[in-house]
Amino acid sequence: MINITKFVSSGRFLPTATVVVAYIAVNQFVDLPNLWYWSTAIWLVLTILLGLQSWGQIFGNFVVRIKHKFNLPSKENYINKSAYILPFTGKWNVYNGGVTKTLSHSWGQIAQRYAYDFIAFDDNGNVFEGGEYDGTANTKPENYFCHGREIIAAADGVVVAVKDKYPDSRTTGLRGFCDAWDIRGNFVVIRHNEGEYSTSAHLLQGSVVVKIGDVVKQGDVVGKCGNSGNSTEPHLHWHLQNGKNFFLSAGLPVIFSEITAEDSKGYALWHEKLGVKTRTSEGNLEILEDKMYIGRGLDVQNKRDISPYN
Numbered sequence: 001m002i003n004i005t006k007f008v009s010s011g012r013f014l015p016t017a018t019v020v021v022a023y024i025a026v027n028q029f030v031d032l033p034n035l036w037y038w039s040t041a042i043w044l045v046l047t048i049l050l051g052l053q054s055w056g057q058i059f060g061n062f063v064v065r066i067k068h069k070f071n072l073p074s075k076e077n078y079i080n081k082s083a084y085i086l087p088f089t090g091k092w093n094v095y096n097g098g099v100t101k102t103l104s105h106s107w108g109q110i111a112q113r114y115a116y117d118f119i120a121f122d123d124n125g126n127v128f129e130g131g132e133y134d135g136t137a138n139t140k141p142e143n144y145f146c147h148g149r150e151i152i153a154a155a156d157g158v159v160v161a162v163k164d165k166y167p168d169s170r171t172t173g174l175r176g177f178c179d180a181w182d183i184r185g186n187f188v189v190i191r192h193n194e195g196e197y198s199t200s201a202h203l204l205q206g207s208v209v210v211k212i213g214d215v216v217k218q219g220d221v222v223g224k225c226g227n228s229g230n231s232t233e234p235h236l237h238w239h240l241q242n243g244k245n246f247f248l249s250a251g252l253p254v255i256f257s258e259i260t261a262e263d264s265k266g267y268a269l270w271h272e273k274l275g276v277k278t279r280t281s282e283g284n285l286e287i288l289e290d291k292m293y294i295g296r297g298l299d300v301q302n303k304r305d306i307s308p309y310n
């Protein structure tokens, strides 16, 4: 079902309203068939259209499971072939995601099973400029610390998909709006090798500096962090998948190279201030020689000073 409030505040309300107004207008001159008949038909078509990505995900999840004979990639059976650094410069926080079911961004969404949502805190556990976050504060996306920060290629590769046309979705407390037809908003997909594709999503409109076919080197800037698509607040959504297609690929666990990770004070403080229980971050760090599996609750950074690239 469509959440009415969410729908009205989304970018999809306008097209629907236009259709309804057009119907009423035309009906003044031509006797159109029964309004209820038409509105139900329009509503049905729109519901199906709006739900397309969810349908795609449900269908895709099923196909992917069969394709992998119900044995999906995991850190027990898969090690990434390319060496990945973090897809940004400076210190960020792993707000969501990890390589276990408990830490997972969304275990049931197979492409995003090992996805990460990265945000940035200041030392006081705030996520945006000006005022404490109390769960109801209404602030603009651009006030968030991570908004506008550069997003880089985590490994060498070729750009295979790009979108850069959606404005930032609005932010209102903990509720998110999707002011775009694509839940990813603006994004860049890089093919790193035959079976490894990274997606950086919710990028800032007009910030993407690569196009399809561009060869990128690890550390090259691809765009900037924004709040486009289905997003509650500015953050970088990043994940690795084994094919190009968002709906028909399986997410891959990533062991990062050349990074540092530590428990985040900001993450704990932020939850404390909000009075929200910190979701368990146990087992959020696994170190294998010089590489790391990371998870929710850590502050992470590349060891190498990647800036000033470009």
Ligand SMILES: [Zn+2]
Binding pocket: 105, 115, 116, 117, 236, 237, 238
């Ligand atoms: Zn995400």
